[in-house]
Amino acid sequence: MTGAPLRGIGVGGGTASGPVARMAPPPALPAPREVAAGELPAETAAARAALTAVAEDLGRRAAAADGEAADVLTALGMMAADPALADSAEAHVRQGQDAPHALTEAFAGFAATLRAAGGYFAERVPDLEDLRDRAVAHTLGLPMPGLPDPGHPYVLVGADLAPADTALLDPAQVLALVTEEGGPTSHTAILAKILGLPAVVACPEAVSLADGTPVLVDGTAGTVLADPSPGQVADAAAREERRRRAAAASSGPGRTADGHPVRLMVNLGAPHELAAAARADSEGVGLFRTEFLYLDRASAPGAEEQREAYRQVFEAFAGRRVVVRTLDAGADKPLPFATAADEPNPALGVRGLRTAVRHPGLLDTQLAAVAEAARSTGADVWVMAPMVSVPAEARAFAERARAHGLPTVGAMVEVPAAALRAGQLAEVCDFLSIGTNDLAQYAFAADRMLGSLAELLDPWQPALLELVRQTAEAGAAHGRPVGVCGEAAADPLLALVLTGLGVTSLSAAPGCLPAVRAALATRTLQECRTLAGLALAAPDAVAARTAVAEAAGGTV
Amino acid sequence: MPERNVVIGSSSGLHARPASLFVQAAGRQPVAVTVGRPGERAVDARSMLSVLALGAKHGETLVLAAEGEGADAALDELAALVAADHDATESA
Numbered sequence: 001m002t003g004a005p006l007r008g009i010g011v012g013g014g015t016a017s018g019p020v021a022r023m024a025p026p027p028a029l030p031a032p033r034e035v036a037a038g039e040l041p042a043e044t045a046a047a048r049a050a051l052t053a054v055a056e057d058l059g060r061r062a063a064a065a066d067g068e069a070a071d072v073l074t075a076l077g078m079m080a081a082d083p084a085l086a087d088s089a090e091a092h093v094r095q096g097q098d099a100p101h102a103l104t105e106a107f108a109g110f111a112a113t114l115r116a117a118g119g120y121f122a123e124r125v126p127d128l129e130d131l132r133d134r135a136v137a138h139t140l141g142l143p144m145p146g147l148p149d150p151g152h153p154y155v156l157v158g159a160d161l162a163p164a165d166t167a168l169l170d171p172a173q174v175l176a177l178v179t180e181e182g183g184p185t186s187h188t189a190i191l192a193k194i195l196g197l198p199a200v201v202a203c204p205e206a207v208s209l210a211d212g213t214p215v216l217v218d219g220t221a222g223t224v225l226a227d228p229s230p231g232q233v234a235d236a237a238a239r240e241e242r243r244r245r246a247a248a249a250s251s252g253p254g255r256t257a258d259g260h261p262v263r264l265m266v267n268l269g270a271p272h273e274l275a276a277a278a279r280a281d282s283e284g285v286g287l288f289r290t291e292f293l294y295l296d297r298a299s300a301p302g303a304e305e306q307r308e309a310y311r312q313v314f315e316a317f318a319g320r321r322v323v324v325r326t327l328d329a330g331a332d333k334p335l336p337f338a339t340a341a342d343e344p345n346p347a348l349g350v351r352g353l354r355t356a357v358r359h360p361g362l363l364d365t366q367l368a369a370v371a372e373a374a375r376s377t378g379a380d381v382w383v384m385a386p387m388v389s390v391p392a393e394a395r396a397f398a399e400r401a402r403a404h405g406l407p408t409v410g411a412m413v414e415v416p417a418a419a420l421r422a423g424q425l426a427e428v429c430d431f432l433s434i435g436t437n438d439l440a441q442y443a444f445a446a447d448r449m450l451g452s453l454a455e456l457l458d459p460w461q462p463a464l465l466e467l468v469r470q471t472a473e474a475g476a477a478h479g480r481p482v483g484v485c486g487e488a489a490a491d492p493l494l495a496l497v498l499t500g501l502g503v504t505s506l507s508a509a510p511g512c513l514p515a516v517r518a519a520l521a522t523r524t525l526q527e528c529r530t531l532a533g534l535a536l537a538a539p540d541a542v543a544a545r546t547a548v549a550e551a552a553g554g555t556v
Numbered sequence: 557m558p559e560r561n562v563v564i565g566s567s568s569g570l571h572a573r574p575a576s577l578f579v580q581a582a583g584r585q586p587v588a589v590t591v592g593r594p595g596e597r598a599v600d601a602r603s604m605l606s607v608l609a610l611g612a613k614h615g616e617t618l619v620l621a622a623e624g625e626g627a628d629a630a631l632d633e634l635a636a637l638v639a640a641d642h643d644a645t646e647s648a
Binding site: 120 | 567568569571572573575576579580599600602603604605606608609610611613614
């Protein structure tokens, strides 16, 4: 029987329906059990058998997968099959621990070493925790945690997705994502956008959805309806079909129905994303994050290494625009040579452009490398600084960039103070780019990493949209383009609102662009302005989205 | 004992795909191979976690060592894997 839909935050547009398959939760570790001397061989065998079972399960899944998923599964399987891990677990059993605790200790030992190695190596710690949960579940006779494998397409429901899950998830089997936790910038949300899956995050009531329950997920409205009627499913399917057809049919530069240009660009943050990003139908890179060059090393990369990395990107985008964001160190991206380790609150500390005051050489080396790479390629290279707070910072950055021969210089608007003084920023810069994720974090005093504050971080929050409006109007008054390069730009409905607020370019994951392009083509600039007015007038994010969705008539 | 000193070519270090390729290749060799930093304790090259736990980064030098029939050929193959830039071929 159909009841009221469950509400969450919609991320990744579109709708899908299908049966629920839940992610099994990680097993709870039982109280330690005394292992008698006579039980040692059996306990050792149980620990080894668990690791073998996990390795075999992952090996089977790797054989059935391809591409990046196969690589990840293979690497996970090799970790589970590692002889040193089994030896360590056995040593813990011999010290009198039961198999679940011995496995836990063995994994903890390797996790501590990887954590100490830092960078990419520390990022493998969640993988070890995932493997540990699988092995412990096996010894306890519980289902293996992680992604389900029901043998038919399903709507994935769980607490939240782990980073490792995102690579393992099979887009041919998963119809939609629903998570109890997470927010608009969580792994789940980012994955949903890349795969083009409807998703609803921060939906605590999803805990009530049992395996096999049919659900209708609406990633635009942010709702999950259990036991939908056949008519509701058919309506949604027809709407989805129209949406997909429109997205597939659209191509070329972004335009509203009346021809107002809205530049559509891709975000790029790692070399392995380059090929797909360059293939995408886009007008360039709206946000080229350069941190990948600096992470996981004791000292900054030299000019030559940087130049080569930039050259590859610029060549792939010859004839198109590439907006390079200079190093955004600090907060969630600490670097030993750029950031202080002793800040009590790194998100409010010396980060982004602020590090350039302490380490001017880092920025100069980077600007010189960007300029030199730009000269040898055919891309239209722009540079912008992250975390600008006051016009003087933007002016100093612009002067330095121009001194290196980079003609087009911008400032990111991520700090509310910068949005409120966008006119003065626009006087000293050639363009502005709004990072909605950080701007929401600072405007709402809500940590981006905290799933419990997801509602405040919703890009539909009218106060956030008001800051976007002020920035866009200030840019227009000075004849400066104003882009948006946060998660907000990936939402087709919100893209209409941003356009109505005066934003001139949108930059998102490559997979998001077709839907955004198709949505823009259905509305005139004046209609976008009307939708923007509805969103700004709403009391909260849910009301803003609902008002705009109703006015747009479900065609987006 | 035959040894090879080799500089890590992949930009992500001996991690992810480069580490998988290395450990898989080590497992195929007829002899046991160890890997470590010069002057430090070496680990079993067939142990994925031990290799990852080295935290060996781009540009660092590693020492590969093995003994017995086929040791030299095994070391040559593994040294070539460590020196190659697997991240670059992936992104090209």
